[in-house]
Amino acid sequence: MLAQIRARMPELSPAERKVADHVLKAPHAIADQPIAQLAALANVSEPTVVRFCKRLGYAGIHGFKMALTRSLAAELPPSPVGVKSNEPLEETAAKVIDRQIATLIHTRNQLSHPRLEQAIECLASASRIELYGHGASGLVAQDAQHKFFRLGMPVAAYTDAHNHAISATIAPPDTVIIAISHTGRSRDLLDSLEVARARSVVVIGITGPGTPLARLADISLHADVDENTDIYTPMLSRLAHLALLDVLAVGVALRSGAEGRERLARIKHTLNQRRDLPDPPETR
Structure with missing residues (x-):
């Protein structure tokens, strides 16, 4: 959550930034501070504190405190992994694997279930799914393409800027695009998504909170991972993105009911036939 607050600083009013600064300076003390004390320490009014909480998506101070406490409990060690x-x-x-486990738990705890449900409903009713991603995110897009393909859905993954620009221009309006980016600030990616959205194509963004992609997407699923991918090869964000796409694929599969299960059974039967080798000839 602290990373989310930092990322959203430019969106806050001057008074709300005072609340954000106070939270960032002493996050562990917030749970024990009544709203009057929090407002006094931040030098703002109590309604400003409430507005700050609502700006972050919470109904009030109680919900914000609970979410902050959960976030701090699942706090990740410094990036990259301290090796x-x-x-x-x-x-x-042990350090590498422990941090990966912590990242997945953190992603689970921060997941917005209403947005996740909305994304699954859009994907389940789409005529076509397209995935955009560059670099390591492109590999994640290709992995997701395989998962949705096995569900019998028309799907394509584009990792080249020219190709997804063409895709955004000609995709049918009932297509759903999943755009994957940890930083969410690739100009080529954002340009293509703006073209798609101008044509009423739904965009699902898998990215960090407060990124340009998160603001542009119709539905944003946040992977709030403290990882500097400007310097380090993406590891933790890649894992979080893979996990979120697995959840989306499973959710879509469950929506398909008996027909989907029968389709998966046929695929499994075909693949098993290709795996079964004849018995070796007997030797005398």
């Missing part, structure tokens, strides 16, 4: 060149390999492995 050292001279430490034993088992320590390095």
Whole structure:
């Protein structure tokens, strides 16, 4: 949540920024501060504190405090993973895997279920699904393409800026685009999505909170991962994005009911036939 507050600073009013600054300076103390005390320490009025909470998507101070407490409880260690060149390999492995586990738990705890439900409904009723992503996000898009393809849905993944620009120009209006980007600020990606949205194509963004992609998307699913992908190869954000797309694919599969299960069974039967090898000839 702290990363979300920092990312949304430009959207806040000057008074709301005072509340944000106070929260960022002493987040662990907020849970024990009544709204009057919080307002006094931030040098703002109590209604300003409530407006700040609502700006972040909470009904009031109580919901904000609960979400902040959960976020701090699942707080991740510093990025990238704190490994050292001279430490034993088992320590390095433990740090890398432990941080990956913590990232997935953090992503689960921060997930917006209403937005997730809305995204699944849009995907289940789409005539076609298209996935846009660059670099590591392109690999995530290709993985998701395989999952939706196995569900029998028309789907394509575009990792080249020219190709997704063409896609955005000609995709039918009942297409749903899933755009994947940790930073959410690739100009080529945003340009294509603006073209698609001008044609009333629904865009689902999988990105960090407060990014340009999050603001542009019709439905934004946040992966709030503290990872500097300007310097480091994406690892944690990639895992979070894969997990979110797995949830979307499973949700769409469940919507397909008996027909979807029968389709998956046929696919499994075809693949099993290709895996079964004849018994080797007997040797005398």
